Each structure stands twice: as structure tokens, then as C-alpha cells.
Amino acid sequence: MIAYVLKRAGFSLFVLWGAVTVVFIALRIVPADPALLILGVDATPDQLAALRERLGLDRPLILQYFSYLQGAVTLDFGDSYRLQRDAMGLVMERLPATGQLALAAVIFAVVVGLALGLVAALRVNTFLDRTISVVSLAFQSLPSFWIGLVLVLVFARALHLLPSGGTGSLAHLVLPALTLSLPFLAILARLTRSGILEVINEGYIQTARSKGFSERVVLFPHAIRNALIPIVTVVGLQFGQVLGGAVIIETVFAWPGVGRVLVESINYRDYNVVQACVVVIAAIFIVINLIVDVTYGFLDPRIRLGARR
Amino acid sequence: MSDHPLPTRWLRLPRLAPARDGGTRRLVVCLVIVIAYALLAIFGPVVTGYNPITTYVQDRLLPPGSLLSNGSVALLGTDQVGRDILGQVFMGARVSMVAGIATLLLAGLIGITVGLLAGYFGGILDSILMRIADIQLAFPSILLAILIAAILGPSFFNLILVLAIANWVVFARVTRSQVLALKNREYVDAARTLGARNLYLIVRTIFPGCVAPLLVVATVEIGHVIVAEASLSFLGLGTPASLPSWGLTISDGRDYLIDAWWISTFPGIALALLVLTLGVLGDTIRDRLDPKLRSL
Numbered sequence: 001m002i003a004y005v006l007k008r009a010g011f012s013l014f015v016l017w018g019a020v021t022v023v024f025i026a027l028r029i030v031p032a033d034p035a036l037l038i039l040g041v042d043a044t045p046d047q048l049a050a051l052r053e054r055l056g057l058d059r060p061l062i063l064q065y066f067s068y069l070q071g072a073v074t075l076d077f078g079d080s081y082r083l084q085r086d087a088m089g090l091v092m093e094r095l096p097a098t099g100q101l102a103l104a105a106v107i108f109a110v111v112v113g114l115a116l117g118l119v120a121a122l123r124v125n126t127f128l129d130r131t132i133s134v135v136s137l138a139f140q141s142l143p144s145f146w147i148g149l150v151l152v153l154v155f156a157r158a159l160h161l162l163p164s165g166g167t168g169s170l171a172h173l174v175l176p177a178l179t180l181s182l183p184f185l186a187i188l189a190r191l192t193r194s195g196i197l198e199v200i201n202e203g204y205i206q207t208a209r210s211k212g213f214s215e216r217v218v219l220f221p222h223a224i225r226n227a228l229i230p231i232v233t234v235v236g237l238q239f240g241q242v243l244g245g246a247v248i249i250e251t252v253f254a255w256p257g258v259g260r261v262l263v264e265s266i267n268y269r270d271y272n273v274v275q276a277c278v279v280v281i282a283a284i285f286i287v288i289n290l291i292v293d294v295t296y297g298f299l300d301p302r303i304r305l306g307a308r309r
Numbered sequence: 310m311s312d313h314p315l316p317t318r319w320l321r322l323p324r325l326a327p328a329r330d331g332g333t334r335r336l337v338v339c340l341v342i343v344i345a346y347a348l349l350a351i352f353g354p355v356v357t358g359y360n361p362i363t364t365y366v367q368d369r370l371l372p373p374g375s376l377l378s379n380g381s382v383a384l385l386g387t388d389q390v391g392r393d394i395l396g397q398v399f400m401g402a403r404v405s406m407v408a409g410i411a412t413l414l415l416a417g418l419i420g421i422t423v424g425l426l427a428g429y430f431g432g433i434l435d436s437i438l439m440r441i442a443d444i445q446l447a448f449p450s451i452l453l454a455i456l457i458a459a460i461l462g463p464s465f466f467n468l469i470l471v472l473a474i475a476n477w478v479v480f481a482r483v484t485r486s487q488v489l490a491l492k493n494r495e496y497v498d499a500a501r502t503l504g505a506r507n508l509y510l511i512v513r514t515i516f517p518g519c520v521a522p523l524l525v526v527a528t529v530e531i532g533h534v535i536v537a538e539a540s541l542s543f544l545g546l547g548t549p550a551s552l553p554s555w556g557l558t559i560s561d562g563r564d565y566l567i568d569a570w571w572i573s574t575f576p577g578i579a580l581a582l583l584v585l586t587l588g589v590l591g592d593t594i595r596d597r598l599d600p601k602l603r604s605l
Contacts, residue, residue, distance in 0.1 A: 011443075018444030026456050037460070141588030143536040145543050146577055149559065149566075157567060244449030248540050263544055266459040278456055286447055 004297050012290045019282040020072045023275050024065060028057075038081060038269050072279065078272040082265070087276040091258055095280065097167065098246055098257030104173055105181035105242060110235065113185040117192025122219075124197060132189060139186035144245045148179040148252040165254040176253040180245055184238055191234055195227035202226075229300050236292025240285045247281075332593055339590040346583055350406045353399025365391030370569045386571040388561060392553075394571060398579050401555035404548055405583065408469055409535045413527050415473035416534075420480025421523065425511050427481070428488025439485070442478045450475040454537060458546040468547050472534055483526050487519040525595045532587035539580055555580040 028034055035051040036043065043051075052058050055078075056067065071077060077087045120132040139147070155175060156164035163172050199205060200223060208218045247259030254260070258277055265273035368377050368391035375383050377393075385394035423442075427435040445453070454475040461467040491497065492515060500514045541547035542556030550557070555576040562572025 014440075015444050015447040018440075019448055022444070022448070022453070023456065026460055137588055137592065138585055141532055141536070141584045142581055143539050143543075143556075143584065145540055145556075146559070146581060149563070149573060149577065153566060153570070240447075240449040241451075244451035247452065247455065248544065251544060262455070266455070266546070274456070274459065278452060281452055282448055285449060289447060 001297065005294055008290055008293045008297075012286050016283060016286050019286070020069065020279055023278050024068050027271055027275060028061070028064060028068075033057075034271070038271060040269070077276040077279070080265075080270055080273045082268045082270045082273075087270075087272040088280075090273055091261060091276045091280050094256060094258045094261050097255060098243075098250070098259060100173065101176055101180060101250070101255060101257060102239075102242055102246055104177035105184065105246075106235075106239070108177060109181040109185035109188055112181075113188025114192050114231075116185075116189040118196065120189065120193040121196035121200075124193075129193075133193070136186035136189045139182045140190070142183075144179055144183060145248050145252050147182055148175070148249055151175050151179055152252075165252075167254075167256055176249050176255050179252070180242060180249050183245070184242055187234060187238060188231065191231050192227065195230055196223055199223050199226045225299070229296065232292060232295055232299060236289050239288045239292075243281050243285055332597060335589060336593050336597075339586050339593065342582070342586045343590065346402055346586075347406060349399055350402035354396065354403060357393060357396040357399055367391065370565065370572075372569075373571050385575045386569070388558070388572045389565060389569070394558075394575050397553045397558045398555070398575050400553050401558060401576050402579065402583075404465075404552060404554040405535050405538060405580070408465070408472065408538045408548075408554075409531045411469045412472040412476065412534045412538075413531055415469060416476040416530075417480050417523070417527065419473065420477040420482075421484050421516075421519070423477070424481040424484025424519075425488055425516065428485040429492060429507070429511050429515065435485075438481070442481055445478050451537060451540065454541060455544065455546060458541055463546060463549045465548055465552060468538065468541065471541070472537055475537065476530060476534060479526055479530060480523065483522050484519050487522055488515055491515050491518045521598055525591075525598050528587075528594045529591035532584045532591055535580075535587065536584055 033048070033052075034057060035048045035055065039047055039051060056064060075088050079085060080087050080090055083090065116132050116136070120129040123129050152164045152175065155162045162174050163169075164175070166172055205218060205223060246257060247262055249255065250257045250259035251263050258281060261273060262277040262281075265271070265277065365378065365387070368375075368383070368387050370389060371377070371383055371387045371391075373384060373386040373394075375386065377383055377387070383393050383395065385398065387393055388397070423438050427438040454471045457474060458467065458471045461471065497510060497514050500510055505514065538547055538554065539556035539559075542554040543560045545557075545560065548554040548557055558576040559573045559580070562569065562574075562576075565572055
């Protein structure tokens with residue numbers, strides 16, 4: 001088990017390095033002149049030269065890369081060009097808001113998604129099952145910003161039940177968290193349904209039934225635990241999409257999280273903050289994937305034994 | 310995935326499995342809707358004569374059905390600078406569909422090439438290419454798209470490039486696993502024994518066997534790509550202001566949700582109906598052609 005965890009952790013570090021490098025390539029190598037990118041086309045040659053020197057862009061690329069990596073290890077991504085303060089601090093300040101939003105969305109999605117999937121599987125091919133399936137497919141396909149705007153129109157503009165954006169009270173959290181959770185909830189409901197329907201015909205379920213266990217005992221420890229394995233993987237994989245979705249949802253609802261800082265910083269060409277945002281989001285995503293992998297190893301011994309070979 | 314019929318011709322479309330439920334009707338309904346969108350995307354802008362540059366200040370924010378100053382009727386109303394919403398919806402259909410198809414072609418080209426090379430040659434090339442794919446999968450794809458789009462700046466070509474970079478991995482993975490399943494089959498050995506070179510083996514012998522799952526992937530992905538395009542445009546990182554995509558028009562209308570609900574609503578309905586149809590279509594085709602790809 002320890003070997004398995006170490007191996008996964010090593011891979012996570014490798015992926016994190018990859019993500020940090022992708023950001024470097026995207027911001028320093030793709031644009032012909034990052035200084036031009038920051039100052040815009042109206043800048044004079046003198047201004048450009050001064051900024052290039054200040055940012056160290058006149059040094060060889062490989063040295064820039066190493067000092068950038070050094071900065072990344074110490075969580076130093078330079079200062080915000082717009083706000084004159086350190087970029088990482090700015091991102092960290094906004095992180096709790098995004099965390100709050102994502103956590104509320106994930107909890108709601110997991111509870112409701114599992115419940116709906118279970119209900120659909122137990123009432124398979126009934127009207128209820130079909131309705132859950134259709135609604136799930138709809139929420140899975142629709143763009144989240146669109147769902148968000150519809151919810152604003154209905155609950156904020158028409159019914160005046162909830163605030164349309166901003167922050168401050170628990171009521172402010174409801175619409176953005178709901179919007180963020182719906183696609184995730186839909187995927188979970190569909191997966192739970194198909195997962196349970198798949199295991200329900202397995203031999204060990206029949207064994208449990210033939211032993212005379214009640215349907216509830218058959219369902220809860222036997223069926224659910226095995227249906228859970230693919231669900232845990234998808235929860236992990238989809239968490240990244242939730243974080244990506246948060247970037248868009250925060251813009252729709254003026255939620256003061258990392259995603260909003262990211263979009264604002266892009267509009268102001270504040271690339272140090274963009275860097276910090278992307279690296280922080282990627283790091284969170286990678287850590288969650290690691291946790292999922294380890295959980296997966298606990299739930300299914302075949303996986304960690306396979307890894308030891 | 311080894312139970313596909315042996316491909317004999319260059320591109321043989323797989324036979325549909327017999328439907329167990331109303332799948333055929335669903336398939337037909339979806340295809341009709343998609344074809345209707347395609348026709349509106351092609352001919353709609355020609356009929357309405359859309360002009361994105363000119364603004365008609367006297368026709369600002371008119372509700373649906375209003376008479377415009379030039380004598381025509383704005384069936385779906387006008388936006389904050391007096392442009393016809395119907396024209397923008399048609400143009401948006403064109404932008405979304407062209408972006409979706411172009412992205413799939415580019416992402417498919419990159420992904421299939423990578424998948425064929427990695428699967429066929431294996432070894433260190435496979436390790437390097439698949440580690441790159443892993444790194445990218447460890448990155449929320451919309452975040453990567455936002456990052457690259459922010460740097461490249463808004464243009465239609467950049468948009469397609471960004472979306473293709475964000476979506477090639479799934480094509481690479483599916484192609485690779487299919488190549489691994491096929492490359493040791495007897496007919497491949499037979500072709501090799503007859504003197505076929507690597508390039509011929511990859512392109513003419515193995516690739517045709519990858520087409521069926523790739524078609525499934527493409528159907529499932531096109532909806533995702535159109536949603537990603539709309540999301541980027543909504544954030545102002547997609548199409549330039551002169552090219553009205555649905556995402557951009559919806560974003561423009563956000564400030565007028567109370568007074569002029571029609572600006573965001575109609576492109577929103579158009580977008581929702583298309584992606585819903587594509588979602589159902591992707592699901593139906595996947596279940597009938599290749600249920601093993603369900604994890605997509």
C-alpha cells in the first residue's frame with residue numbers, strides 16, 4: 001500500500017511539473033514578446049525595453065525557465081502588474097471563496113446524484129427512471145453559464161427569491177453552487193444508475209440473496225460498495241471540470257473567487273496573476289486526483305496489488 | 310474492442326445494431342434537428358443579410374416583432390446597438406457548427422496521428438506521448454483553453470486551435486487502444502508478410518479498424534466542443550466582437566436581462582436545443598455502435 005501511494009505521489013509531482021512547464025511555455029515562448037503582450041501595441045520601444053529588463057526577459061530562455069521553476073517551488077510568481085502586490089497572495093486570498101463554492105456544489109451533487117441514481121436503478125424502466133435519465137442528460141449537455149443565467153432569470157429576476165450575484169450571505173451561495181453542481185450531479189446520477197444495474201446481476205448478489213438476506217442488506221453493503229468504484233473515479237476526474245466550471249460560474253454570479261481573478265487578470269493582461277491562478281487550480285486538481293487514486297486502491301485491492309507487480 | 314468485423318475496404322461504416330427500444334426514432338429526430346440547424350447555418354445569414362459592423366441606433370432594444378426603420382420586421386427583436394437578433398442567431402449557428410467541425414477535424418488529426426504512432430511503435434515514443442496526454446488530462450481542459458485563448462487573443466482561427474489543443478487527447482487514447490487491439494491480428498501479420506511497410510500497415514491496414522470508435526468519439530465530442538466554444542465566447546475569449554457567436558450574444562444581453570430579455574434568450578434557446586440534440590445523438594450512436602465507450 002505504501003509503495004502504491006508513493007508511486008502515485010511521484011506521478012502527481014511529475015504532472016505538477018508538467019502543468020507548471022505548460023504555463024511557462026504558454027506565457028513566455030508562445031507570444032513573440034511578452035512585454036508587448038503586457039503593455040499593448042501603444043507602448044514605446046523604451047518602455048518595452050525597460051519592462052523586458054525588469055522581467056528578466058533579456059536573459060537566455062533556459063535561465064528564465066530555471067528561475068521560474070525556482071519561483072514556482074517557493075510559490076513565488078512575481079507581483080501583480082495591476083495591483084502592485086504579490087500574485088500568489090492575491091490568489092490565496094480568493095481561494096476560500098472558490099473552495100466554499102466548489103465544496104457546496106460537490107456535496108450537493110454527490111448526495112442528490114447518488115440518491116437519484118439509486119432511485120432510478122431501483123425503479124428501472126418506469127416513468128420516474130426515464131424522467132431522471134432525461135433530465136440528467138439535459139443537465140450534462142447544457143453549458144453551465146446558460147443554466148446559471150436561466151436560474152438567475154427565474155429565481156432572482158422573476159420570483160425575487162434569491163440574489164442574482166455577489167456575496168455576503170448563505171442565500172448568495174445557493175444559485176452559483178446549484179449551477180456548478182447540476183452537470184456533476186447529472187453525471188453521478190447516470191453513473192450510479194448504470195453501476196447498480198451492472199452489479200445487480202453479478203453472482204455475489206445472487207449468493208447474498210440465496211443466503212436469505214433482505215433486499216436492503218443485499219443493496220447496501222453488497223451492491224453499493226462495488227458500484228461505488230467507478231463512481232469514485234469519475235468524482236475525481238469530474239472535480240477538475242467542476243473547478244474549470246467555477247471559473248465561468250464565478251464570472252456569471254460575480255463570485256469573488258480564483259476564477260474571477262483569473263478572468264479579470266486576463267482582461268488586464270496581468271500575467272503573473274494568471275500564472276499563479278492556473279498553477280494553483282492545477283495543483284488542487286492534481287492533489288484531488290491523488291486522493292482519488294489512493295481511495296481507489298483502498299476500495300479495490302486488485303488495483304494496488306496490480307501496481308506492486 | 311477486438312470483436313469488430315474485419316475491415317476490408319478503406320472506410321467501411323459499421324452496421325447499426327438492431328434497436329431494442331425506440332432508438333431509431335430518436336436517432337431520426339436528432340438527425341433532422343441537426344440537419345435543420347445546418348441548413349439555417351448555411352442559408353440563414355444569406356436570407357437575413359447579416360451585417361455585423363453597421364449599427365442602427367434608432368432601432369435599439371426593440372422587442373420581437375417590431376417594425377424597423379428600414380421597413381423590415383425584427384422577428385426576434387434587436388440588441389443594444391440595433392442589430393437584428395434573428396440574424397445573430399443564424400450567424401451564431403454558422404459559427405458554432407463551423408467551429409465544432411473544424412475543431413474535431415484538427416483535434417482528430419492531431420489525436421489520431423499521436424494515437425497511431427504511440428500504439429503502433431510503442432516503446433519510448435508511446436511513453437512520451439502518453440505522458441504528455443496524462444499531463445494534459447490532469448489539467449481542467451477549459452482552463453487550458455482559457456490560458457491559451459488569453460495569450461493568442463480572440464480570432465476565429467485561434468479559437469479552433471485552442472479548442473483542438475484542449476480536445477485531442479480523447480482521440481489519441483481511443484486510437485491508441487484500438488491500434489493495440491488490432492496490431493497483432495492475423496490480417497495485419499498477413500499484410501506484413503506480403504511486404505507492406507510501416508506506413509502502409511498503419512494507414513491502410515490498421516486505421517480502418519479504428520474508424521468506428523472514432524466516429525462515436527467525434528459524435529460525443531462535438532457537443533462538448535460547441536459548449537466550450539460558447540463558454541469561451543461568453544467570457545470574451547472566443548470569437549472576436551465582429552463575429553457574433555451565441556456565447557458572445559448571450560454575454561452582450563446579460564446587462565439587459567430585465568428590459569430586453571430577448572437578446573440573451575433566443576441565442577440561449579438555439580444553443581441549448583443544439584447541444585441537447587447532440588447529447589442525445591451522441592448517447593444513442595454510442596450505445597448502438599460501441600457501448601464500451603460509455604465512460605466518455
